[in-house]
Amino acid sequence: MTSRRRQVLEILMAAADHPTASELFVRAREACAGVSMATVYNCLEALARNGLVRQVHIARDATRFCANPVDHAHFYCEACGRVFDVEYEKARPGPAVVLPAGFHATHRELSVRGRCAACGRKGRAKARAAWGRAKRKGL
Numbered sequence: 742m743t744s745r746r747r748q749v750l751e752i753l754m755a756a757a758d759h760p761t762a763s764e765l766f767v768r769a770r771e772a773c774a775g776v777s778m779a780t781v782y783n784c785l786e787a788l789a790r791n792g793l794v795r796q797v798h799i800a801r802d803a804t805r806f807c808a809n810p811v812d813h814a815h816f817y818c819e820a821c822g823r824v825f826d827v828e829y830e831k832a833r834p835g836p837a838v839v840l841p842a843g844f845h846a847t848h849r850e851l852s853v854r855g856r857c858a859a860c861g862r863k864g865r866a867k868a869r870a871a872w873g874r875a876k877r878k879g880l
Contacts, residue, residue, distance in 0.1 A: 748784075759805040759815070760805060763778075817855075
């Protein structure tokens with residue numbers, strides 16, 4: 742574990758917002774002006790290879806990184822763009838995956854899309870307001 746890798750890992754652990762490599766680079770430069778984007782990428786690659794961070798892939802968005810070591814899923818809010826850690830039991834939208842005979846999974850990767858609680862409340866409030874306006878207009 743080099744000092745740069747430790748620094749990138751500490752920044753990622755403090756964040757808990759699943760930043761992209763570019764976002765981590767900006768944060769790393771604030772902590773140490775001499776760090777380069779290549780260094781951040783190399784650190785993330787080494788940390789991921791050694792199981793200290795996870796790459797989070799959500800659709801075609803930029804790869805995000807997560808330092809949460811507990812087995813979990815990710816929830817992507819389509820309204821605000823935030824990514825949240827969620828437990829598998831709470832995140833499972835349907836039946837468990839059944840693997841064919843002889844298959845052995847080494848890890849799970851599950852992402853769920855929708856609206857977070859805060860954005861859901863905002864969406865419901867907007868819908869109620871629109872319904873009220875339409876009702877007043879006699880629609």
